[in-house]
Amino acid sequence: MRLLKISWSNIKHKPLNTLLSIVLLAFGIGIISMMLLLKAQISEKFDRNIKDIDFVLAAKGSPLQSMLANIYHVDVPTGNIKVSEAKRIIKNPMVAEAIPLAYGDNYEKYRIVGTNEKYPNHYGCTVAEGNLFAAPFEVTIGSSVARETGLKLGSTFTSVHGYDNAAEDTDAHHHQLFTVVGIFARSNSVIDNLILTPVETTWMVHEHPEETATGDSTSVDSTHVEPEREMTAYLIKKRNKGAFGMLSKQTEDTTMQLANVAVENSRLMNNFGLGLSTITAIAVVIMVISFISIFISLFNSMRERRYELALMRTMGGTRATLFALIIQEGLLLVSIGYAVGLLLSRTGLLVLSKFMEESFHYGLDNLAITTQELALLGLTLFVGLLASVIPAWQALKIDISKTLTNA
Amino acid sequence: MIDVRGLTFQYPSGPSFTFPDFSCASKEHVLVLGQSGKGKTTLLHLLAGMLRPTAGNILIQNTDITKLSNRELDKFRGREIGIIFQTAHFVDSINVIDNLMLSPFLSGKKTPLEDAMAVLERLSVAHKAKEKPASLSVGEQQRCAIARAVFHKPSLIFADEPTSALDDKNADQVIDMLEEQAQQTGATLIIVTHDKRLKDRFQKQITL
Numbered sequence: 001m002r003l004l005k006i007s008w009s010n011i012k013h014k015p016l017n018t019l020l021s022i023v024l025l026a027f028g029i030g031i032i033s034m035m036l037l038l039k040a041q042i043s044e045k046f047d048r049n050i051k052d053i054d055f056v057l058a059a060k061g062s063p064l065q066s067m068l069a070n071i072y073h074v075d076v077p078t079g080n081i082k083v084s085e086a087k088r089i090i091k092n093p094m095v096a097e098a099i100p101l102a103y104g105d106n107y108e109k110y111r112i113v114g115t116n117e118k119y120p121n122h123y124g125c126t127v128a129e130g131n132l133f134a135a136p137f138e139v140t141i142g143s144s145v146a147r148e149t150g151l152k153l154g155s156t157f158t159s160v161h162g163y164d165n166a167a168e169d170t171d172a173h174h175h176q177l178f179t180v181v182g183i184f185a186r187s188n189s190v191i192d193n194l195i196l197t198p199v200e201t202t203w204m205v206h207e208h209p210e211e212t213a214t215g216d217s218t219s220v221d222s223t224h225v226e227p228e229r230e231m232t233a234y235l236i237k238k239r240n241k242g243a244f245g246m247l248s249k250q251t252e253d254t255t256m257q258l259a260n261v262a263v264e265n266s267r268l269m270n271n272f273g274l275g276l277s278t279i280t281a282i283a284v285v286i287m288v289i290s291f292i293s294i295f296i297s298l299f300n301s302m303r304e305r306r307y308e309l310a311l312m313r314t315m316g317g318t319r320a321t322l323f324a325l326i327i328q329e330g331l332l333l334v335s336i337g338y339a340v341g342l343l344l345s346r347t348g349l350l351v352l353s354k355f356m357e358e359s360f361h362y363g364l365d366n367l368a369i370t371t372q373e374l375a376l377l378g379l380t381l382f383v384g385l386l387a388s389v390i391p392a393w394q395a396l397k398i399d400i401s402k403t404l405t406n407a
Numbered sequence: 408m409i410d411v412r413g414l415t416f417q418y419p420s421g422p423s424f425t426f427p428d429f430s431c432a433s434k435e436h437v438l439v440l441g442q443s444g445k446g447k448t449t450l451l452h453l454l455a456g457m458l459r460p461t462a463g464n465i466l467i468q469n470t471d472i473t474k475l476s477n478r479e480l481d482k483f484r485g486r487e488i489g490i491i492f493q494t495a496h497f498v499d500s501i502n503v504i505d506n507l508m509l510s511p512f513l514s515g516k517k518t519p520l521e522d523a524m525a526v527l528e529r530l531s532v533a534h535k536a537k538e539k540p541a542s543l544s545v546g547e548q549q550r551c552a553i554a555r556a557v558f559h560k561p562s563l564i565f566a567d568e569p570t571s572a573l574d575d576k577n578a579d580q581v582i583d584m585l586e587e588q589a590q591q592t593g594a595t596l597i598i599v600t601h602d603k604r605l606k607d608r609f610q611k612q613i614t615l
């Protein structure tokens with residue numbers, strides 16, 4: 001016989017009251033914990049994908065879109081830029097590294113990105129099977145792509161024009177065959193969800209689309225000149241401070257613009273954070289209600305059990321024992337609520353992650369308990385304590401003689 | 408065993424009682440008789456340390472319980488006194504045997520589970536040990552309440568109007584049980600009642 005057993009029995013004895021308290025608390029905790037996880041994971045994931053990329057050089061347009069498209073690959077790019085123009089900027093000594101990106105096609109919604117070895121190297125991506133792409137139409141695919149599409153070493157496929165739309169009409173299909181020559185190891189970066197190929201592949205796929213479409217080989221224009229090579233974007237690492245202003249100035253009279261990743265990202269996180277804050281505020285309200293519910297439930301149960309408590313006193317229970325008993329019931333209730341809440345948030349996150357993986361190829365996978373959640377536990381226990389102190393105090397003041405006489 | 412001297416009690420803005428001095432020896436069985444409103448229950452609560460007297464001394468086994476601190480009094484009560492109330496009450500959320508074992512747990516007086524089962528057996532309610540108190544009949548509840556009061560072998564057993572709601576046959580049975588259990592454990596038994604049927608059964612009587 002332990003005090004905990006009595007507390008537990010008391011909690012089980014009123015299943016509906018207990019259920020109400022626990023469900024309310026679990027929802028509050030669950031939502032808050034999910035927001036914390038979501039925020040932590042998304043910023044972690046974003047940070048991992050930004051990883052030392054300072055600027056995105058792309059066509060003029062929304063710099064936020066430019067970042068979303070070229071770093072996270074969740075938005076469409078702002079357009080194309082001319083290699084000859086871009087060269088003037090990426091050759092600038094202030095640029096430490098420039099990673100080229102040229103894309104416009106997808107395979108089963110996974111983007112096919114023309115680049116060079118700098119791109120996977122930047123994220124510390126290693127090839128798990130096969131090799132890195134070398135020749136045009138050779139591709140090395142991300143681990144998620146391999147898992148979801150079933151592409152293997154030696155597999156061939158044709159691409160669809162567009163970024164993440166699986167176009168229905170066959171006209172959008174290109175006819176050239178891509179061959180999988182390698183599969184990357186999982187890096188938890190954007191590379192996991194990309195199909196990488198040499199830049200030349202992208203150029204070759206999109207060269208003279210009208211000729212390949214009509215198949216008319218006799219009307220080759222003899223005055224044809226080498227077409228102006230185009231790129232979707234360059235990811236740029238700067239060499240020194242103040243580079244943004246200088247480089248940005250150079251883009252002024254061009255069709256290009258330089259997006260400052262740090263600025264755009266903090267803007268993104270702020271907007272995103274505002275949404276999370278609203279949901280968190282609702283969750284806080286739910287939690288407050290749940291604590292009131294726990295307080296009322298404990299208070300009522302204490303009143304109903306006055307006789308029992310007085311009886312326990314006659315059996316040798318001290319005031320301190322009864323006080324501890326009621327406090328313990330409160331703490332037990334909030335602990336269960338907390339545990340169920342964490343379970344809920346994990347389940348919610350898994351569902352959300354599945355949805356995000358399907359829609360954005362953006363999964364969330366870290367389900368470990370965060371330090372913020374430990375702080376949340378501390379807060380939960382503290383408020384649980386507050387909610388049970390008043391009922392416990394009432395229990396201390398029970399007049400056993402009077403209670404037992406009037407029962 | 409018990410020695411009561413100059414005991415008075417005044418309810419805050421209520422009646423006041425002055426009790427006669429009395430004493431009783433160890434293992435003695437005593438009947439305290441009195442009409443309603445004479446302070447029978449008050450006396451019992453005073454003797455059990457559930458109320459503090461306005462004046463006077465109560466010596467139980469040479470301990471003046473009026474001098475004990477709250478905590479000491481709670482512990483003393485738990486160890487030395489078993490109380491049977493007019494109506495049987497239990498902690499509803501736990502089963503009968505756990506209700507019994509609550510007593511040694513709370514008082515800290517080690518009493519094995521077997522003792523509790525043995526007493527339930529003697530009172531023919533052992534088969535109800537694992538059931539919740541609320542599912543028992545009133546008679547079974549009273550037996551279990553008696554078992555709870557005696558199984559940890561207190562030196563004093565108090566019973567408050569144990570027969571008031573019972574017919575003659577059952578009243579006799581309950582008194583038999585109480586006397587038997589008190590004898591078995593060598594406890595002093597004090598029954599407080601207005602039930603005149605019990606008059607002939609006890610030699611030592613105190614009338615309020």
